[in-house]
Ligand SMILES: Cc1ncc(C[n+]2csc(CCOP(=O)(O)OP(=O)(O)O)c2C)c(N)n1
């Protein structure tokens with residue numbers, strides 16, 4: 001196999017065109033074999049096989065800087081940069097990351113995970129190169145979905161006018177996770193339908209430059225050039241108008257043509273945008289037919305394309321409940337920032353299409369537009385992953401909270417998410433939501449509680465309100481005690497275990513373990529983590545000598561710190577306080593169970609910490 005002889009990208013640079021084509025075929029087989037075993041972001045990677053090989057034929061990523069946007073499409077790059085043999089550990093604890101990680105390889109120029117920052121980062125690198133008098137190429141590889149995010153426009157706006165030599169490679173497959181949306185997406189689809197655009201433009205330049213009249217005309221003035229271009233090339237691209245040299249659209253599955261175009265782009269020494277047309281899932285029938293399902297997929301059977309059927313999850317319960325609520329109130333609208341299926345909104349989108357808005361990868365915009373809807377009398381419900389909502393923090397404060405608007409947030413993927421790792425864990429929302437004045441934060445611990453809390457958030461609340469829930473399903477706790485601000489699920493005398501959300505399952509199991517060790521643990525469950533009422537704290541925690549607070553968020557700003565401060569202010573500080581959380585650090589990838597264990601948030605870890613606290617004098 002040719003792939004087995006590729007130990008380093010320098011081996012790719014030695015390949016002739018025929019060998020490059022063969023390598024692409026082998027890489028597709030490799031991706032299918034590997035990802036079908038481990039799960040991962042398959043469809044996007046199948047789509048960039050030729051593009052990645054072409055990049056490595058032209059550039060040396062140990063020196064040149066290749067900045068991935070989102071980074072979920074980096075598998076081929078990893079396979080070609082000495083990490084092929086690690087694919088059996090993909091997205092597992094201590095294994096190969098599914099995203100670029102500079103600490104994994106010098107070929108990974110920058111960390112990635114969240115969309116739309118690549119042009120900005122690449123421009124920063126290009127500026128550093130120029131100011132430090134260094135000589136390397138800078139590339140940003142961005143998908144059409146990520147291009148729709150506002151940050152991309154800020155990057156393009158700056159980069160286009162910068163004159164910095166850099167190449168933005170736009171991987172346009174017409175898809176985000178779902179079909180791409182928005183005006184930019186339409187602009188791209190119009191460009192895609194003119195595959196001869198770049199070739200025609202090149203010919204037109206050659207013709208003008210070769211005749212004397214043409215040369216005179218071409219060099220007379222910018223106005224003449226622009227007028228000529230406009231008359232000959234109606235619909236010149238937004239990118240050109242921003243200051244980029246536009247190349248494309250080029251067939252993203254023709255490795256030879258791609259190589260040629262990249263070489264041309266490299267020689268231009270200015271901001272270039274290379275528009276590449278690819279097919280998401282290319283070369284694997286089931287993924288081409290259903291790229292959304294194969295965007296991020298668990299292990300599956302390559303022959304049939306089928307995997308484990310989806311189990312009920314907090315997201316699916318959220319979507320069902322919201323669809324039901326929307327049937328009762330015509331003011332209810334659902335919004336998503338490009339995560340229709342992930343947030344459980346597929347059914348809503350089909351049942352109430354006129355009240356469903358996929359705004360693209362634009363979380364800040366989603367929050368602000370929800371504010372506008374709320375101000376004018378609608379009840380907007382934005383379902384958004386916790387880590388992506390970080391993008392909307394200012395809009396939460398400025399556009400929603402300052403006016404006390406009734407915007408409902410379904411904060412999905414709260415807490416540890418598992419295999420996506422550092423960039424995707426929802427470990428910050430507890431802190432940043434709790435500090436928004438007027439924000440109420442509900443934390444369901446079961447599907448039943450999610451149903452009740454979402455109904456309450458939509459129908460009874462009047463200001464900003466968030467319902468936060470994790471990735472996946474519920475545990476053994478399936479009751480609905482959401483009416484109680486603090487529910488006592490188990491009485492005990494030696495120590496109180498206080499928690500919220502699905503960590504209640506770990507707390508209850510820890511109490512069982514402690515009982516076996518002769519320790520009596522009280523287990524309390526919070527329904528709301530913001531605001532926290534001093535009265536509730538006083539009533540629930542009176543007489544508690546030892547308190548352990550269990551949470552899957554960072555420590556600074558966690559509920560435990562707030563409860564402790566409140567208790568101190570009430571003059572009832574516990575004799576011993578233990579805060580169990582993810583700490584002030586980034587948590588790596590792994591299964592949720594492994595990561596809970598790593599952070600001491602599993603039953604065993606909690607029991608051990610509680611036991612130590614009880615035995616401490
Ligand atoms: C800020 C942010 N919002 C949402 C996501 C989730 N997300 C990951 S990939 C993706 C689609 C990206 O589409 P595109 O850039 O076109 O890449 P493709 O998968 O089509 O190759 C989305 C919405 C994210 N990673 N970051």
Ligand SMILES: CC(=O)[C@@H](O)[C@H](O)COP(=O)(O)O
Pocket residue numbers: 041070072113295296342413417420471
């Ligand atoms: C790359 C990315 O950001 C998304 O595809 C993310 O991996 C989705 O995560 P879920 O699997 O939790 O929906």
Ligand SMILES: [Mg+2]
Pocket residue numbers: 143144145171172173174175176
């Ligand atoms: Mg795309």
